[in-house]
Amino acid sequence: xxxxxxxxxxxxxxxxxxxxxxxxxxxxxxxxxxxxxxxxxxxxxxxxxxxxxxxxxxxxxxxxxxxxxxxxxxxxxxxxxxxxxxxxxxxxxxxxxxxxxxxxxxxxxxxxxxxxxxxxxxxxxxxxxxxxxxxxxxxxxxxxxxxxxxxxxxxxxxxxxxxxxxxxxxxxxxxxxxxxxxxxxxxxxxxxxxxxxxxxxxxxxxxxxxxxxxx
Amino acid sequence: xxxxxxxxxxxxxxxxxxxxxxxxxxxxxxxxxxxxxxxxxxxxxxxxxxxxxxxxxxxxxxxxxxxxxxxxxxxxxxxxxxxxxxxxxxxxxxxxxxxxxxxxxxxxxxxxxxxxxxxxxxxxxxxxxxxxxxxxxxxxxxxxxxxxxxxxxxxxxxxxxxxxxxxxxxxxxxxxxxxxxxxxxxxxxxxxxxxxxxxxxxxxxxxxxxxxxxxxxxxxxxxxxxxxxxxxxxxxxxxxxxxxxxxxxxxxxxxxxxxxxxxxxxxxxxxxxxxxxxxxxxxxxxxxxxxxxxxxxxxxxxxxxxxxxxxxxxxxxxxxxxxxxxxxxxxxxxxxxxxxxxxxxxxxxxxxxxxxxxxxxxxxxxxxxxxxxxxxxxxxxxxxxxxxxxxxxxxxxxxxxxxxxxxxxxxxxxxxxxxxxxxxxxxxxxxxxxxxxxxxxxxxxxxxxxxxxxxxxxxxxxxxxxxxxxxxxxxxxxxxxxxxxxxxxxxxxxxxxxxxxxxxxxxxxxxxxxxxxxxxxxxxxxxxxx
Numbered sequence: 200x201x202x203x204x205x206x207x208x209x210x211x212x213x214x215x216x217x218x219x220x221x222x223x224x225x226x227x228x229x230x231x232x233x234x235x236x237x238x239x240x241x242x243x244x245x246x247x248x249x250x251x252x253x254x255x256x257x258x259x260x261x262x263x264x265x266x267x268x269x270x271x272x273x274x275x276x277x278x279x280x281x282x283x284x285x286x287x288x289x290x291x292x293x294x295x296x297x298x299x300x301x302x303x304x305x306x307x308x309x310x311x312x313x314x315x316x317x318x319x320x321x322x323x324x325x326x327x328x329x330x331x332x333x334x335x336x337x338x339x340x341x342x343x344x345x346x347x348x349x350x351x352x353x354x355x356x357x358x359x360x361x362x363x364x365x366x367x368x369x370x371x372x373x374x375x376x377x378x379x380x381x382x383x384x385x386x387x388x389x390x391x392x393x394x395x396x397x398x399x400x401x402x403x404x405x406x407x408x409x410x411x412x413x414x
Numbered sequence: 415x416x417x418x419x420x421x422x423x424x425x426x427x428x429x430x431x432x433x434x435x436x437x438x439x440x441x442x443x444x445x446x447x448x449x450x451x452x453x454x455x456x457x458x459x460x461x462x463x464x465x466x467x468x469x470x471x472x473x474x475x476x477x478x479x480x481x482x483x484x485x486x487x488x489x490x491x492x493x494x495x496x497x498x499x500x501x502x503x504x505x506x507x508x509x510x511x512x513x514x515x516x517x518x519x520x521x522x523x524x525x526x527x528x529x530x531x532x533x534x535x536x537x538x539x540x541x542x543x544x545x546x547x548x549x550x551x552x553x554x555x556x557x558x559x560x561x562x563x564x565x566x567x568x569x570x571x572x573x574x575x576x577x578x579x580x581x582x583x584x585x586x587x588x589x590x591x592x593x594x595x596x597x598x599x600x601x602x603x604x605x606x607x608x609x610x611x612x613x614x615x616x617x618x619x620x621x622x623x624x625x626x627x628x629x630x631x632x633x634x635x636x637x638x639x640x641x642x643x644x645x646x647x648x649x650x651x652x653x654x655x656x657x658x659x660x661x662x663x664x665x666x667x668x669x670x671x672x673x674x675x676x677x678x679x680x681x682x683x684x685x686x687x688x689x690x691x692x693x694x695x696x697x698x699x700x701x702x703x704x705x706x707x708x709x710x711x712x713x714x715x716x717x718x719x720x721x722x723x724x725x726x727x728x729x730x731x732x733x734x735x736x737x738x739x740x741x742x743x744x745x746x747x748x749x750x751x752x753x754x755x756x757x758x759x760x761x762x763x764x765x766x767x768x769x770x771x772x773x774x775x776x777x778x779x780x781x782x783x784x785x786x787x788x789x790x791x792x793x794x795x796x797x798x799x800x801x802x803x804x805x806x807x808x809x810x811x812x813x814x815x816x817x818x819x820x821x822x823x824x825x826x827x828x829x830x831x832x833x834x835x836x837x838x839x840x841x842x843x844x845x846x847x848x849x850x851x852x853x854x855x856x857x858x859x860x861x862x863x864x865x866x867x868x869x870x871x872x873x874x875x876x877x878x879x880x881x882x883x884x885x886x887x888x889x890x891x892x893x894x895x896x897x898x899x900x901x902x903x904x905x906x907x908x909x910x911x912x913x914x915x916x917x918x919x920x921x922x923x924x925x926x927x928x929x930x931x932x933x934x935x936x937x938x939x940x941x942x943x944x
Binding site for chain 2 (some may be wrong): 301
């Protein structure tokens with residue numbers, strides 16, 4: 200469970216987020232919906248620990264992971280994150296991108312997990328390619344594969360399917376839902392597309408000018 | 415109708431192609447005339463039956479000097495890269511405000527002429543020696559290989575640090591964040607940031623190797639013989655440019671090879687990252703040993719900034735004496751500034767033209783090759799080459815005038831202007847250029863009202879960088895300066911051989927202030943946003 204209490208963030212004198220209160224249960228998917236510049240990406244980055252809040256707290260399973268001017272490192276939170284751009288490391292192949300950050304010692308398990316996610320995301324045959332050798336859709340699949348290869352307790356997705364065609368959207372959303380159901384994780388999905396939001400979850404949290412409008 | 419348009423278009427393309435080639439040839443004529451003249455003279459020297467194999471295949475002593483030079487340059491490169499990369503990793507965290515501004519001042523250390531570093535460190539060691547001898551603890555001998563290695567590392571390390579910072583700043587923020595989700599910060603630094611910056615770091619390493627290989631001013635002041643000094647000595651002893659040229663060939667070939675690799679990385683530098691960096695959000699958490707290393711690097715950096723400045727200020731004694739020294743060298747200041755301004759102005763015109771040529775298909779690669787070559791040529795050779803071109807009757811009386819050091823500066827530093835202007839221009843939004851082409855009534859209006867204003871920060875920055883470098887130029891100026899016309903750097907260099915005095919300190923301080931100010935103006939221009 201994720202619990203956010205009175206969270207605030209400023210960049211210089213500009214207030215980006217103010218008084219955010221939000222609860223996301225285990226196995227629950229929510230959508231953060233709002234126009235660009237509303238603060239939804241900043242909120243997601245705060246939950247990931249990529250930003251440090253100016254006030255308020257964030258707790259995972261009742262354990263505080265962020266508080267005023269402090270944040271536990273992202274790699275210690277048990278989260279996964281899909282960025283707006285596919286953010287694949289250009290000097291690594293698809294396989295190496297997926298493998299990065301996996302610290303399971305048993306190589307057989309690693310091989311099994313990687314093979315499974317490559318199969319699921321339709322990347323078979325593309326493992327040895329570099330990001331610049333992939334189409335936009337293939338790169339998106341690789342980004343999903345990297346994020347979903349491990350079982351995490353929280354999945355964070357920042358407009359991951361923007362500019363993708365309906366077929367890829369439906370397919371990748373299906374994979375995400377399957378993963379959430381399997382791992383009993385929480386999902387926070389950011390979008391500004393209402394149709395996409397409704398496909399992900401019934402719980403749509405609207406954000407505007409750094410404040411939650413409906414929760 | 416279609417045929418007419420197509421014929422017109424073809425004619426236009428042909429004329430543009432011819433202009434492109436004409437510009438290229440003009441550039442070759444201006445920049446490469448010294449090298450070409452030397453080359454032609456060398457061929458005729460060889461054909462005349464005079465001994466030349468002994469020069470081309472150096473004697474054991476000269477081989478020794480060459481290997482000593484390579485050894486010194488390699489060591490300086492290793493130290494500079496080690497120090498520069500660790501320092502850059504610390505500075506990289508300062509993304510906003512004063513910290514962001516100050517970190518780029520690192521680069522300005524590089525524009526301080528090398529001999530000033532030598533002199534300032536010499537003064538510092540003298541003071542330490544005074545203390546040591548008063549305590550009967552002996553003295554530090556500040557000469558030879560290790561002293562040269564130390565001063566050159568301090569002088570050239572900012573090149574690696576600066577380029578590493580540019581390389582790191584160019585790494586997409588989301589690539590870094592994506593790594594931080596699953597791995598600790600040091601792993602992200604090692605496996606993502608460093609590999610993505612490696613080409614630029616390698617370019618920095620290549621540049622330091624080259625600069626230390628072709629510079630003889632620091633080792634000569636620290637009593638250490640090098641191959642670059644041998645070229646100068648050969649010319650001074652025989653007054654035969656060809657002999658110096660043949661002697662320099664092994665070093666020139668080595669320099670050009672290194673520069674070929676260096677250029678690949680330099681072409682990818684994005685100058686727009688200089689000031690405008692997005693914050694990574696939370697700070698980086700480094701392992702303890704790396705934090706200690708960063709602190710050590712930072713300490714060395716602070717010392718390398720403070721020691722030269724404080725030593726010079728102490729030696730200059732008082733403001734009154736400093737003003738007196740400056741006033742007594744008005745003539746040298748005037749000549750130096752005149753030469754530097756003229757060099758910068760001509761270099762910028764060349765840069766404007768070359769930038770156009772580089773972007774054209776067909777000649778682009780040739781341009782890159784041509785730009786790189788002058789940077790890899792030792793300064794004395796440029797001077798010697800210019801003498802062999804212009805020291806002949808009927809050639810516009812250039813020889814023996816201030817035009818000679820100006821030409822030397824243009825040959826040596828126009829490549830810097832071209833690099834800065836091209837790298838700046840290549841990041842201009844191409845749609846702004848296209849809109850200009852669509853809406854401007856004619857090409858002149860487009861050029862002067864759209865193209866030039868968009869390039870202006872790059873042009874001004876290039877101007878000031880060349881001005882700064884030309885102000886400190888010594889290696890070629892020493893050879894081509896007209897009789898009775900002494901530049902500031904020449905005056906300092908000549909005085910240096912008589913030992914440290916308040917005059918040298920005062921002049922060095924004045925050069926440091928001038929180079930720093932013009933360097934800062936150049937850097938600020940690159941951060942300007944219109």
